[in-house]
Each structure stands twice: as C-alpha cells, then as structure tokens.
Amino acid sequence: MEIYMRNEGYELLTASDGQEALELLQSHEVDLIILDVMMPRLDGLEACMRIREARDTPIIMLSAKSQDMDKIAGLSIGADDYVTKPFNPLELIARVKSQLRRYNRFAKQAWPPAQDEIVIDDLVINTAMHKVTVDQKEIKLTPREFEVLKLLASNRGIVLSMDRIYEEVWKEQYMESKNTVMVHIRRLREKIEQDPQHPRFIKTIWGIGYKMENLE
Known part of the structure; x- marks a missing residue:
C-alpha cells in the first residue's frame, strides 16, 4: 500500500497501532487517514472515535471482516469509507482520491476560494x-x-x-x-x-x- 501511495505522489506517515497514530496526529496535519480495524493497543474503531472528537479528516477503514454489521459499526462511529480485505491496491487508491476530492469540495463550499x-x-x-x-x-x-x-x-x-x-x-x-x-x-x-x-x-x-x- 505504501509503495502504491508514494507512486501517486502522496506523503505518508505510518503508525504500528492506534495509539501511535493518535500521537502522530497531535504533531502533524494530515489530509486523510487509513485505519485498520485490527490493531494492537488501540484498535481502529476506538482510534476512529477518538479522532472524530477533534477532527473531520476523511477516514477509510480496512478490515478482513465483511459482515454488514461490521461495516455499519465502522461507518456509524465516523468513518467515511470501508474497504474489505483482500482488496486491489488500485481500488484503495481510487477510494483515497474520491474522499480527498469530496472533502476538498466541501471545504471550498464552506470557505469560498480566494479571488485569485x-x-x-x-x-x-x-x-x-x-x-x-x-x-x-x-x-x-x-x-x-x-x-x-x-x-x-x-x-x-x-x-x-x-x-x-x-x-x-x-x-x-x-x-x-x-x-x-x-x-x-x-x-x-x-x-x-x-x-x-x-x-x-x-x-x-x-x-x-x-x-x-x-x-x-
């Protein structure tokens, strides 16, 4: 995933678990977050809920679980999209671009572009x-x-x-x-x-x- 993202020109920050991700977000501004549901120390669902307390950054959840209730749980706590493993990396890239476009379009509507x-x-x-x-x-x-x-x-x-x-x-x-x-x-x-x-x-x-x- 990291190789595909960098090939698209994105700059990445990586974390080994949810707690480390929260710590990174305290000192870095990011445009989009990809969270795996199954992570040590702090899982993706809990990390998503904590992120949503302070940020509206787009969040894509990744999980091997494919049950509808698992997807509903992820989306109901604030995730913007949900991708089930296994998946084609190009599908994830497409989801990333879609979420960034949607978020940026919303931001432009909320704060009109400069006159120039x-x-x-x-x-x-x-x-x-x-x-x-x-x-x-x-x-x-x-x-x-x-x-x-x-x-x-x-x-x-x-x-x-x-x-x-x-x-x-x-x-x-x-x-x-x-x-x-x-x-x-x-x-x-x-x-x-x-x-x-x-x-x-x-x-x-x-x-x-x-x-x-x-x-x-």
Missing part, C-alpha cells in the same frame, strides 16, 4: 501565483499555456473561437494561426487531462473553437 483562484472540480488555477494544480498535484505550464488555460477557465461554459483565443493571449491580430492555438490546446490537454483523447476540462466545438466545461 479559479476552481473547476479538482483543477485549481491561481492567477496571482501562476500556479495550476490538478487533483492537488502541481502542473508545470509555459506562460502561453497558462494564459490560454486562464482565458478558457475565466469564460467556462462559453465557446471561444480560435481567433479570439489567439488575439487575447498573443495580443496580435489573428492571421491564419489556428495551428498555434491547436498546438497549445493539445499540450494543455496532455498536462491537465487524465485522458487527453477524451478530455474532461477542455472541449472541442467543431468548426467554432474550444470551451472549458463548467464542472461542479
């Missing part, structure tokens, strides 16, 4: 710092790529023609330079889209131009 941030699902564009993150991972863009993305994101839901994109980003009159725009769109998709062939953010409107989806 454009948030579209898990895509965050900080216009002041020229910083872009997708699923909390920073994406390196060239200045032109950033300006194209910012323009589309600032007009999400609206179709922008290639000549308008070119003139607003390059500050020059559009002179049959559609290839320039197309190349930058392709590079953007390669960087921010999970599947560039089936883009989630930047859609092509054939014969007109491009638009940024207004995802919730």
Whole structure:
C-alpha cells in the first residue's frame, strides 16, 4: 500500500497501532487517514472515535471482516469509507482520491476560494501565483499555456473561437494561426487531462473553437 501511495505522489506517515497514530496526529496535519480495524493497543474503531472528537479528516477503514454489521459499526462511529480485505491496491487508491476530492469540495463550499483562484472540480488555477494544480498535484505550464488555460477557465461554459483565443493571449491580430492555438490546446490537454483523447476540462466545438466545461 505504501509503495502504491508514494507512486501517486502522496506523503505518508505510518503508525504500528492506534495509539501511535493518535500521537502522530497531535504533531502533524494530515489530509486523510487509513485505519485498520485490527490493531494492537488501540484498535481502529476506538482510534476512529477518538479522532472524530477533534477532527473531520476523511477516514477509510480496512478490515478482513465483511459482515454488514461490521461495516455499519465502522461507518456509524465516523468513518467515511470501508474497504474489505483482500482488496486491489488500485481500488484503495481510487477510494483515497474520491474522499480527498469530496472533502476538498466541501471545504471550498464552506470557505469560498480566494479571488485569485479559479476552481473547476479538482483543477485549481491561481492567477496571482501562476500556479495550476490538478487533483492537488502541481502542473508545470509555459506562460502561453497558462494564459490560454486562464482565458478558457475565466469564460467556462462559453465557446471561444480560435481567433479570439489567439488575439487575447498573443495580443496580435489573428492571421491564419489556428495551428498555434491547436498546438497549445493539445499540450494543455496532455498536462491537465487524465485522458487527453477524451478530455474532461477542455472541449472541442467543431468548426467554432474550444470551451472549458463548467464542472461542479
């Protein structure tokens, strides 16, 4: 599990039992907690209850038990998700990403993003710092790529023609330079889209131009 998590770019803190986990949480801020039910000294259920007394951090419970009542017990004391062993590590990664997205979306609703941030699902564009993150991972863009993305994101839901994109980003009159725009769109998709062939953010409107989806 640790290898898979680190390969996804996550930083990890590990504890051998529930008591050690509580001690770590006293001195570290974390974004998500994975607890095994069966642990020495302090089991996962008790650890979950104690964590919930002070934190609303997402918690995923792991257990070899598969009875419905065991799942209900874990969820009723404050766990956000429950994974039964044995499981595919990729399933756990997917659950982790889902919980982080859900928690971050709730946090953004509770505390609106700063005026210099454009948030579209898990895509965050900080216009002041020229910083872009997708699923909390920073994406390196060239200045032109950033300006194209910012323009589309600032007009999400609206179709922008290639000549308008070119003139607003390059500050020059559009002179049959559609290839320039197309190349930058392709590079953007390669960087921010999970599947560039089936883009989630930047859609092509054939014969007109491009638009940024207004995802919730």
